[in-house]
Amino acid sequence: MAQLTIKDIAKICNVGVSTVSRAINNEPGISDKTKERIMQVVQEFNYIPNNSARNLKMVESNTIALIVTGIDNVFFQSMFGEFEVELRKHGFDYLLHAVSWQEDVVTVATELMKEKRLKGMILLGGQMERPEERLDALGIPYVLCTVAHSSEHPLPNCPWVGIDDELEGYNAVSYLINKGHRDIALVAGQRYDNAVSAQRLAGYRRALAEHGIPYREELVHFTDPQMTDFSPENGYVGAKELIASGVSFTAMFCMSDLITLGAYKALDEAGVRVPKDCSVIGFDGIELSKYMCPGLTTMYQPRVDMVKSSVELLMKEVGADNGPVHKIYEATLIERDSVITREE
Amino acid sequence: MAQLTIKDIAKICNVGVSTVSRAINNEPGISDKTKERIMQVVQEFNYIPNNSARNLKMVESNTIALIVTGIDNVFFQSMFGEFEVELRKHGFDYLLHAVSWQEDVVTVATELMKEKRLKGMILLGGQMERPEERLDALGIPYVLCTVAHSSEHPLPNCPWVGIDDELEGYNAVSYLINKGHRDIALVAGQRYDNAVSAQRLAGYRRALAEHGIPYREELVHFTDPQMTDFSPENGYVGAKELIASGVSFTAMFCMSDLITLGAYKALDEAGVRVPKDCSVIGFDGIELSKYMCPGLTTMYQPRVDMVKSSVELLMKEVGADNGPVHKIYEATLIERDSVITREE
DNA sequence: CTGAAAGCGCTAACAA
DNA sequence: TTGTTAGCGCTTTCAG
Numbered sequence: 001m002a003q004l005t006i007k008d009i010a011k012i013c014n015v016g017v018s019t020v021s022r023a024i025n026n027e028p029g030i031s032d033k034t035k036e037r038i039m040q041v042v043q044e045f046n047y048i049p050n051n052s053a054r055n056l057k058m059v060e061s062n063t064i065a066l067i068v069t070g071i072d073n074v075f076f077q078s079m080f081g082e083f084e085v086e087l088r089k090h091g092f093d094y095l096l097h098a099v100s101w102q103e104d105v106v107t108v109a110t111e112l113m114k115e116k117r118l119k120g121m122i123l124l125g126g127q128m129e130r131p132e133e134r135l136d137a138l139g140i141p142y143v144l145c146t147v148a149h150s151s152e153h154p155l156p157n158c159p160w161v162g163i164d165d166e167l168e169g170y171n172a173v174s175y176l177i178n179k180g181h182r183d184i185a186l187v188a189g190q191r192y193d194n195a196v197s198a199q200r201l202a203g204y205r206r207a208l209a210e211h212g213i214p215y216r217e218e219l220v221h222f223t224d225p226q227m228t229d230f231s232p233e234n235g236y237v238g239a240k241e242l243i244a245s246g247v248s249f250t251a252m253f254c255m256s257d258l259i260t261l262g263a264y265k266a267l268d269e270a271g272v273r274v275p276k277d278c279s280v281i282g283f284d285g286i287e288l289s290k291y292m293c294p295g296l297t298t299m300y301q302p303r304v305d306m307v308k309s310s311v312e313l314l315m316k317e318v319g320a321d322n323g324p325v326h327k328i329y330e331a332t333l334i335e336r337d338s339v340i341t342r343e344e
Numbered sequence: 345m346a347q348l349t350i351k352d353i354a355k356i357c358n359v360g361v362s363t364v365s366r367a368i369n370n371e372p373g374i375s376d377k378t379k380e381r382i383m384q385v386v387q388e389f390n391y392i393p394n395n396s397a398r399n400l401k402m403v404e405s406n407t408i409a410l411i412v413t414g415i416d417n418v419f420f421q422s423m424f425g426e427f428e429v430e431l432r433k434h435g436f437d438y439l440l441h442a443v444s445w446q447e448d449v450v451t452v453a454t455e456l457m458k459e460k461r462l463k464g465m466i467l468l469g470g471q472m473e474r475p476e477e478r479l480d481a482l483g484i485p486y487v488l489c490t491v492a493h494s495s496e497h498p499l500p501n502c503p504w505v506g507i508d509d510e511l512e513g514y515n516a517v518s519y520l521i522n523k524g525h526r527d528i529a530l531v532a533g534q535r536y537d538n539a540v541s542a543q544r545l546a547g548y549r550r551a552l553a554e555h556g557i558p559y560r561e562e563l564v565h566f567t568d569p570q571m572t573d574f575s576p577e578n579g580y581v582g583a584k585e586l587i588a589s590g591v592s593f594t595a596m597f598c599m600s601d602l603i604t605l606g607a608y609k610a611l612d613e614a615g616v617r618v619p620k621d622c623s624v625i626g627f628d629g630i631e632l633s634k635y636m637c638p639g640l641t642t643m644y645q646p647r648v649d650m651v652k653s654s655v656e657l658l659m660k661e662v663g664a665d666n667g668p669v670h671k672i673y674e675a676t677l678i679e680r681d682s683v684i685t686r687e688e
Numbered sequence: 689c690t691g692a693a694a695g696c697g698c699t700a701a702c703a704a
Numbered sequence: 705t706t707g708t709t710a711g712c713g714c715t716t717t718c719a720g
Contacts, residue, residue, distance in 0.1 A: 003458060
């Protein structure tokens, strides 16, 4: 099937191309009769305009892109739908674009911006150092959502939405300590990670330190470099090895809910009962956590609020030019049944 | 930042635009010296070409798109990475494009094809009746992967990869029956679904019938229309209601692993032990199923093979024109610990 | 090896 | 209300 162009439609209808363009785009300055006739032909021949030509010509679109680094991350996945709803609510077109591991986010973002004449964009996931340096140069509004940064550069100087991983790691562990636990195992991500995992680890250490509990290397498990971190396997192997090592602990902090899933399994296989023999606390509060047995006590990241607030920040930028803003959410502790108070 | 164009680069380098184009695209017919000089400027000014212009001009690209209906489906999500690897292995560029619920897949596919001059596409997920009628008209190679069809039109007359849901539903239930179970509850998706859920249901009924077990409405739970089907909530509510109804059963077939997750929870809360008091079998074999306690016995859909084979089918089409082919995979029964033989 | 020029299919002035 | 036309930024002949 030879691709129909606007010219063909114009010819068939015996009108000029601009008239067809007006009809398709619902623009004023065209009689209802002509419009109807054209649309009929468009339908009949199943004409679909070429977006490349359109984008090329248009000065600006009405599209906001959600650029995702880590499309397989379940936490991010749970936000896609929310973003779409929220963005459409504000009258924008929504475009989800996945960034591969081998690609550079900023390059991808730039390409997409030029290609689609984006009105703005939201970067979800990944890690960036001093993102503002390259991103500001693009000259379009953007917001970072849950984009990690290294511990050295605490917060980028640009719109950013997320949680304070160090603080929430601290909160999770403090909670366990307040429940009477002192021997707290940690199932972490990669050892040489310098972002999320490092910060939650820092929170773990600070909580211990503040309660006068020494940090013990043997209670901490880092995942194998070639294993996907924050995954069930990560948790299974981690808990398994901790148990096998013979070190004793009464509670366990897992850096993600998916990790707890694997950890539950390892614990179960070892005959360690949760929470009786070992309390477990997770992180993220994904849907899954509610259905684990026993129900998982976890640090809930308010994903819906985070989405809403990302969009709101972007709206402000798209409207007028406000100064850069941060929005640091608090994770909420959801108490379920995986942690119990330890009796002396 | 005013957007740099190829003209600007040409001007800066004192060359023609075509020379710049040659440099960027690694084309022959340009001296290494000129090329190097141009690339230096490109780097320095951080020039990134406009893809819309490129796509508009180019006759064909090297891109194959994965068009996904149901981006939040965990089973599909587990295939994204595989598709990318496989497609790149064959030397193609990979593009993941999500279709919203409100959009029509074929329209989206057509737009994308025109916009990106796609070499081919793989449609993942969703449901289509007689897809070949509209898709063949596009004139580019395509493969359907795990695209549902209604029971009336068993198989589209086009390249299609997936499993036979009726058969595998039958296999799952037969397995339970062979294990001595006769009172088998079913936690299904929507009642008026006429695709996946309907077919697995048909398999359930056939298995019962072949073993002379009457179909009992009270053992079957359909999800509430406004609830996400195949979800943990679907399973939790389903199992909960089945238990509350007082009907007795010794085994349960859940139409997805995610459903079993919720069902486990409901069973646990009711004090029903798996598999001692009730055996459970799932469907899909997603990673999660391995980590449930007890390990979930489930019908494993060979997702990696399905991806490979989808790509292979597409490759054949892209190369020469072969006739349409089907590839129906068998789900594999993974036996873990959620089912036991029922003693009389 | 390089540059000028002709479009790709569309939108948006500008005329009519 | 319509049609004509000039590009959007790029690739690709075709001359030089």
